[in-house]
Amino acid sequence: MNKPKPVDFSDSNIAGLGTDLEKKLRLSTAETEKAWDGVGKKVELRVWRIENFAVKAWPKASYGTFFSGDSYIVLNTWQKPGNPKLFHDIHFWLGKDTSQDEAGTAAYKTVELDDYLGTFPVQHREIQGAESSLFLSYFTHFHTQDGGVESGFNHVHPETYTPRLFRVRVTGHSLVITQVAISSQSINSGDVFILDTGRSILQLNGKTSTGMERARAAEFSRKLSDDREGQAQVSVFAEDDADAEPFWTGIGGKNGPIMSGEEAKRLRTPPKFDKTLLRLSDRTGKLLFKQEAKGKILHSQLDSSDVFVVDSGDHGKDSAQLFVWIGKAADAQERRQAMRYALEYIKHNGRPATVPITSVPEGGESELFTQVLDR
Template sequence: MLKNSTWKLEDTNLAEFGSELEKQHRQEEGALETAWGKDTGVGSKAGLWVWRIEQFKVVPVPKNQIGQFYSGDSYIILNSYTKKDSDVLLHDVHFWLGEETTQDEAGTAAYKTVELDDYLDGRPVQHREVQGSESRQLLSCFKSFTTLGGGVKSGFHHWTEPEYTVRLLMVKSAPTVPGRHKSSVVVREVSKDQINTGDVFILDTGKVLYQWNGRKSSGIEKVKAAEYAHGIEADRAGDVNVETFDEGDRDQRLFWSALGGEVEVKPAEAVAEEPEYVKKLYRLSNESGSMTFTLEASGPKVTKDLLDSNDVFILDVHHEVFVWVGSGANKEEHRMGLHYAQEYLKKEGHSSHTPIAKVFEDGDHTMFDNALNRF
C-alpha cells in the first residue's frame, strides 16, 4: 500500500518565509527543536546528521540506516565540515523529497529546513533535492546512497507498513566530488527492464541476496555491491545467504529464476549518460526599477569575475541550478532568486526535479566553485 502522494513541487522551494519577525520566531523555535538542539553537536562540530519527517516531527535516523531513503518519506540532511587549514565550520543543509511523500511531509521538511538554517544564523548552503535527481553534493555525503520503496505513516494520511516485497537494486558509481568520498555508490530500487551489461544488480528476496555483475560493470561497483549485500546480511543477523553471479555464468539461471524469468540485458551503451551541456549565467537585478533577468554569458565565457556583489545570479550547469546571492543584493532580489530559478527550469524545459541550491557570497561552496570552473 502506498501513501496518497499529493505534494506539489512548486510548493517546496526554499523560499523566504515572511518578515524579520517571523525569522526571529523560527530562530527561537529552532533553538527548542530537540532534533538539533542542545547536546546534539549540531552547529558546533563537523558531522553528518539525517532526520526523517514523521507526523510533523523531525526524527533522527538511526546510524545504521543513514544512507537509506524511502520513497514515501521526506528527510533533512545536514553536512557540517571544515576545509583544510581552516577551523571555520561550513554547512550544507538539504531537504529530500521521496516521489511518494505527502504534501504535509514535504511542507514540514521545507519549513524545518529554513528553521534549521535560521538556527545556524543563515550560514548553510540550502538545497532542495527530489528522488532520482539528487545533486552530486548530496550523493557525495554518503559512501552508499540507497532509495527504497515504502515509508512511515503521515500526519494526515493513514499508513500501514507494507508487507515485505522482493526488491531489485541497481548499484552505480556516483559522480566524484573533490574532498568527499572517492568511491561513493548510489543504490536505487529499479524494475527488471533496467538490467544492463554496464551495472551491478542485487536481487533481495529476503532470505537470499543475488548479486548479478554486468560484464562491463566496474570493479568498484562490484566491490561496493558486495559490501552492501554483506551489510544487509549483517543487519539481518546472518539470516540471509549471498549468491554472486557474473553475466554469462551458467549458474546465473538461479538469479533469473528468482527474478521471475530472464529479461533482455540492455547494452551498456544504451544507458543514458549525462549529456554535454553548455553552462549559462544569468543576472537578476531590479536596479533599473523593475526586475530583469538577463543572460550574462555562456560556455567558457562564464567566469567568477562576472559575479557582482550587488545582484543575484543564477548558474545553470544542467544537472543542477545554483542561486548565488551577492552580499549587497537587496531584499527583493534575494527573495525572488529561487522563484526565478524554478521558473527558469520550466522555461528551458529542464526537469522540475533538477536540484536547486542557494549560495551566499559570504559563504563557501565547493560545488558552486567547481561548477563555475567546469567546461
C-alpha cells in the same frame, strides 16, 4: 489513509511560502525547533526525517538509507585544513514519492536551520535519482528504496517479506543502491543487481560492470545477510552464467535482450547544455529576471546588489547543477523570490525538474561553485 499526491518537483512554490502549510509550520515550530539544539557546533554529519510536519532525528545506523516516500534534511558541518572556522552545508532530500506537505516542510525547515546557524550555510535541494556528487560523498553506501514513514522501520520477516530488486553502481567514492522494478527490463550489463527475497540474496554482476562495483555490491549483500543474523543465503552470479537461473526466475524470467551498459549510460546522460548566467533584480522598481551571459561566466559579472542564477551546464565531470548566488546587498524581495525564479528557469528551458539546486551566499561560495566560473 491514502498517501497524499506526490510533489511536483517543478513547482515554483515548493516551500509553501505564504500558504496554509507555512501557517501550520509556524504554529508547530513555536519559538525554536528543538531538533536544532546544539547542532552545527562540531564537525559531524546529521540527518533528520520529516514526519507529520515534525523534524525527527534519523538513526545513525541508518545514515545513507533513504525511503522514496519521505523527505529528509542533512547537515554536514566541516572545517578546512588548518582553519578552525566551521562551515555548513544543508541539504533537503526529496524522495520521488514524497508528498507536497513533506517536501514543503523539508524546504521550510532547511531555511529555518540556515537562520539558526547564521554562519553562511550553503543550502542544497536534492531529488531522488539526481543527487549531487557532494551529497553522495557523505555516505559510504547510499541506499534508496520504496516505502516511507509507515514502513521505514519494519523488521524483516522472511516468510512475509516482499522481494526487492536493487541496482548497484559506484559514483565517485560512493556506492549508490537504488530499488528498481522487479523485471528484466530493469537489468543492464553495466551495473550489478541484487534480488533480495528475504530468505535469499541473489547478486547478478553485469558483464561490463567494474570490479569495484562487484566487490562493493558483495559487501552490501553480506550486510543484508548479517542484518538477518545469517538467515538469508547469499549467492553471486555472472550475467552469462548458466547457473544464474535462480536470479532470472526470481525476477520473472529473461524477457528479451538485456540492455548494454553503454545504452544505459546514454539514457541517463542529460543533453548538452551551455553554462548560463541570469540576474534577478528589482533595481528598476520591477522584479526582472534576464540572461546576462552564456557559455562563459566570470566572477566579475556577479553584483553584490542582486541575485544570480548560475546554470553549470555540462561543467567538468559532475552532473549539471543550478546555483542561486545571493549578493550581500540583495534586498528581501530578491532573496525571497530567488528559488521560485530558479525553478521557473528549469521548467521553461529544457532542464530536468530533478536538477540539484544550491543556494550560495556571497562570501560563502563553495569550491564546486567557484570551479564553474571561468578565470
